[in-house]
Amino acid sequence: MHTPLVIGVLNGDDIGLEIVPAAVEVTRAAAEQAGLRIDWRPMPIGRTALDTHGSTFPDGTLEALSKMDGVILGPIGHQAYPKTAGAINPHPILRKRLNLFANVRPTRSYPGLGALRDDIDLVIVRENNEGFQPDRNVVAGSGEFRPTEDMTISVRVITRVGSARVARVAAEIARQRGKRLTLVHKDTVFKLGCGMFVEECHRVAKEFPDVTVDEVIVDTMAMRLVRDPQSFDVIVTTNMFGDILTDEAAGLVGGLGMAPGLCIGEGNLAMAQATHGSAPDIAGKGIANPYAMIESTRMMVEWLGHNRKLPEAVHAAQLMERAITAALANPATRTRDIKGTATTQEMTRAIVEGIAPTR
Ligand code: ATP
Numbered sequence: 001m002h003t004p005l006v007i008g009v010l011n012g013d014d015i016g017l018e019i020v021p022a023a024v025e026v027t028r029a030a031a032e033q034a035g036l037r038i039d040w041r042p043m044p045i046g047r048t049a050l051d052t053h054g055s056t057f058p059d060g061t062l063e064a065l066s067k068m069d070g071v072i073l074g075p076i077g078h079q080a081y082p083k084t085a086g087a088i089n090p091h092p093i094l095r096k097r098l099n100l101f102a103n104v105r106p107t108r109s110y111p112g113l114g115a116l117r118d119d120i121d122l123v124i125v126r127e128n129n130e131g132f133q134p135d136r137n138v139v140a141g142s143g144e145f146r147p148t149e150d151m152t153i154s155v156r157v158i159t160r161v162g163s164a165r166v167a168r169v170a171a172e173i174a175r176q177r178g179k180r181l182t183l184v185h186k187d188t189v190f191k192l193g194c195g196m197f198v199e200e201c202h203r204v205a206k207e208f209p210d211v212t213v214d215e216v217i218v219d220t221m222a223m224r225l226v227r228d229p230q231s232f233d234v235i236v237t238t239n240m241f242g243d244i245l246t247d248e249a250a251g252l253v254g255g256l257g258m259a260p261g262l263c264i265g266e267g268n269l270a271m272a273q274a275t276h277g278s279a280p281d282i283a284g285k286g287i288a289n290p291y292a293m294i295e296s297t298r299m300m301v302e303w304l305g306h307n308r309k310l311p312e313a314v315h316a317a318q319l320m321e322r323a324i325t326a327a328l329a330n331p332a333t334r335t336r337d338i339k340g341t342a343t344t345q346e347m348t349r350a351i352v353e354g355i356a357p358t359r
Contacts, residue, residue: 007040007072008043008068009071010043011074012075012077016076019290020293025352026294026352029356030317031312034315036310050081050086055087055088065269072293075279076090092133101266103261105261107124113339114339116253120252121230122233124234124235130158130238158194164200167201170236171205171234180233181214181233181236185241186218221241229252257291258338260274260275260291261299262300270307272297301313
């Protein structure tokens with residue numbers, strides 16, 4: 001029998017309190033069926049943690065997480081945090097300090113959910129730890145500053161090492177899929193920054209002669225994602241371009257509830273994190289679509305299965321995939337944002353029953 005996988009559970013805020021327990025419930029069912037042992041470690045985070053521990057990211061959390069195999073991170077509603085000490089946005093700290101530099105975001109169309117086409121199946125790999133995001137691109141202070149009342153300067157950081165490592169993750173994924181990799185950038189204008197990103201991507205791509213590489217300028221990509229999304233396999237891009245294009249891609253297949261994500265790095269830890277935010281407008285109503293969170297968690301289990309050579313985890317991920325697909329195919333077992341009638345709990349229950357019908 002294998003050593004249990006240690007998985008941290010961070011509910012996050014708003015709909016996180018509904019969809020993270022849903023993801024855990026589904027994973028528990030699959031793990032039980034597949035003989036996968038998981039040691040679940042719930043940890044305080046977000047608004048609840050601010051009330052109970054005086055901080056949205058209590059001391060010791062990062063250290064504890066860094067020793068785990070996986071983390072499920074619910075959406076964080078940091079914009080609504082009070083302006084008090086202890087109310088910080090944990091996202092950038094987690095991604096940076098755990099060195100989760102690659103954000104793997106698949107987009108797949110399922111029939112009947114309102115997708116633009118039925119044959120979309122692509123993955124956007126977004127660089128996660130540098131770029132224009134001011135909270136990630138400097139060690140201290142901010143990457144944005146205002147020298148005069150009427151001028152703001154935002155700094156974007158692109159490094160060779162940061163570009164090469166995300167390119168490698170994307171090329172590995174392309175190798176497992178359709179063997180096509182598209183570099184998205186704007187080196188026509190950002191000759192140095194995007195230029196360096198592209199150079200590094202091509203350098204890494206030489207290690208993957210079986211993967212065909214092409215390039216698309218980001219504004220053209222925004223248009224082509226709408227017009228011919230089926231022609232893409234794996235896309236790799238810098239942080240902010242990836243942020244925007246992944247929301248656009250979610251829109252192609254039914255909205256933000258359909259946008260999962262997995263944060264990985266060179267280490268042994270993976271973090272499941274849906275692309276969407278905490279959606280305070282629908283929180284507590286029982287209508288949030290749990291797909292993105294459940295699928296992100298499934299991706300994490302699958303990744304751990306390959307990374308740790310654990311067939312039980314690969315099997316659990318397969319069980320989850322089948323049950324998720326079945327629930328999505330029926331309007332009675334999918335939520336209303338994707339043309340269904342189910343509540344969050346009903347959809348979750350349907351997936352659990354698809355995994356373990358006798359439960
Ligand atoms: P952030 O900047 O933190 O990513 P955002 O401004 O993009 O957040 P979200 O919280 O992601 O906003 O949500 C935008 C809207 O999409 C919500 O108001 C909600 O109506 C819808 N939405 C997001 N996630 C879901 C979901 N899981 N299920 C159903 N609807 C969702």
